[in-house]
Amino acid sequence: MTETRVGLIEFGKAIHDSVTVPGLGELPGGQVSAGRAVRGARARLRRGDRIVEDNLRLGIVVRKKYFSSDVEPVTDAGFLKDVFVAVGRRDLGNGDALELYTDDAAGPDMSRPEGAASVVAPAFEPLTGFHAQVHVREGILRFGALCSSTRGGQPMRVLGLFGPAGPLEELSSGQVGTVLLGFQCDAPPMAGDTLTAFPSPEFVEQRDGTAVVHGVSDLGQGAVVAAVEVPEGRSAAFTVGVSVRVLRPIGTTFNERSTVVAAGLPVLSLARDGIAVRTTAGSRVFTVGLGTRDLRQNDVIEAYVPSSPPLSPPPLPPVAAADLVDLVDVNAAPADELGRLPGLSPSRVATALELRRRQGSFPDVEAFGVAIGLQPHEIVRLRGRATAGRVALPETGVRQLDI
CATH class of the missing domain: 2.40.30.10 (Translation factors)
Incomplete structure (x- = not known):
């Protein structure tokens, strides 16, 4: 990924809500609350938990002169500075924010001229x-x-x-x-x-919140479980299956930036207080399982839902009948079928049945393996041999992994 978040302008925090520019009219005012506002940067309009438009441009940036009502053009403005901008929208108001970024690879869809x-x-x-x-x-x-x-x-x-x-x-x-x-x-x-x-689409994605990584446990084969915390004063609702980005902060408080090191990663599992859950709404500390090994302490994970579903993957090549394997449902299979799975000794089968009896079911195969004490390489062997069927789950379940 080449995207770097370079700044954030929040409207409603500036001393003046707007200024009048001769020959142009009123420009809305905001405060640079992170990084720097650089003239010409690309921008996204964030309204609440939605990104309502992308590929805006910070085309004009002015500041009020000291001890004067006049304005002057500036090429950039730093942390906590008030700026007045033109980006191609007239409706910027209190509570809105412009997320400024650079990206040399991805561009807007310009296939349908109007x-x-x-x-x-x-x-x-x-x-x-x-x-x-x-x-x-x-x-x-x-x-x-x-x-x-x-x-x-x-x-x-x-x-x-x-x-x-x-x-x-x-x-x-x-x-x-x-x-x-x-x-x-x-x-x-x-x-x-x-x-x-x-034309430009007016809704890009729904943001479901961010969480900061505090510790990482490598499960092997390209997967990790991380202990994360939602920042104070923020809200987040991570759900199993939702897509996340991994943001890696760089710079200092006065020039804070974040590089997007991965995107489109599905959340494989979630746990709160050591108990597997489907969603973490309202929780500040939890663990999350992701299909990546490039995750570090202080990284930020950002949950989001695109405005339209991603394109379907290409069809898989046909499989010969002799190669087909009936998957064992760890949430429904009897003891003898569980015992035929790799790594499941009689004692582990007994543990699985007891956990299933007490707590209902397992959200996925990885959580099943962790709960009964399998090692990472043993969990990998279960993939392709087992599945976790859907059941009605309360907000409690199987013990997962403490970090």
């Missing part, structure tokens, strides 16, 4: 950056739209649209107006260039 405009007369202002008079040749050019230029470079956001009477929401085919691009341009616009506009 408009194209020719640059007629480009211009530049020291306070608001690049703007240009344009003529829309086809489709629609909207305020806030993603756009690309024939001169190349990173995708940009339309930070403002203006006609003779003032701000506009869109320009239709055949219309002429002024488009504001700010300081996003990798190459200055020139007469004859084409700006192609693209």
Whole structure:
């Protein structure tokens, strides 16, 4: 992964909610609560526990001058500084946050253009950056739209649209107006260039919270169980099967950043107070099982649900009938069937039956193996031979792993 979280701007924490910029209007104000706000950075709009839009751009950044009501452009602002920004949305308000990041590999979906405009007369202002008079040749050019230029470079956001009477929401085919691009341009616009506009989805993902890793136990074969804690004042609801990212903090408090070292990892198991559970809602300390070995103390795991399910994996090649193995359900199989599983001695079978009688069932094969005392290499041998059937579970169950 190449994504690095470089900063966070929270709205509602600045001394002033907005400032007026000549020729542009009001810009909302926020406080840099982590890292740095760097002009031109990509941004996600976080509203509560949802990411409602991605691939915004920090196109204009200004600050109020000391002892004055005037504003001045800045290229970046550090920790706890107030800034006023243009990103291509008019609805930023108290409680919203812009998550700033860089990512050289992943870009927005720009496969469905909805408009194209020719640059007629480009211009530049020291306070608001690049703007240009344009003529829309086809489709629609909207305020806030993603756009690309024939001169190349990173995708940009339309930070403002203006006609003779003032701000506009869109320009239709055949219309002429002024488009504001700010300081996003990798190459200055020139007469004859084409700006192609693209729609942007308004919901990206649901965030279910974060937890900080305090200790890691390696199960072997690419899996770990980690002891984690939800930060004070935060809430999180991890669920077995949900996807998580692993964020690795770098830098200092005044320039804090986090690199995404893994994404799309499913939560294999959860335990609270040593008892396996399906969800950790309301709990601050618990253990989580993940299918990765690249996990360290002080890493942060972030649970999320994408707006649409991931693409189905390609179909598996056909399996010969002779190669098919009936999986043993550790939540329902009798003693003789459990005894045929690798590593299950009579004493371990007896332990499994007793735990199953007292506590109902096991959430997965890994939790079953840990509960009856199997070693990591023995748990690996169970994969492909056993399964854990779905049952109605209370919020208690099998003992898992204490760290």
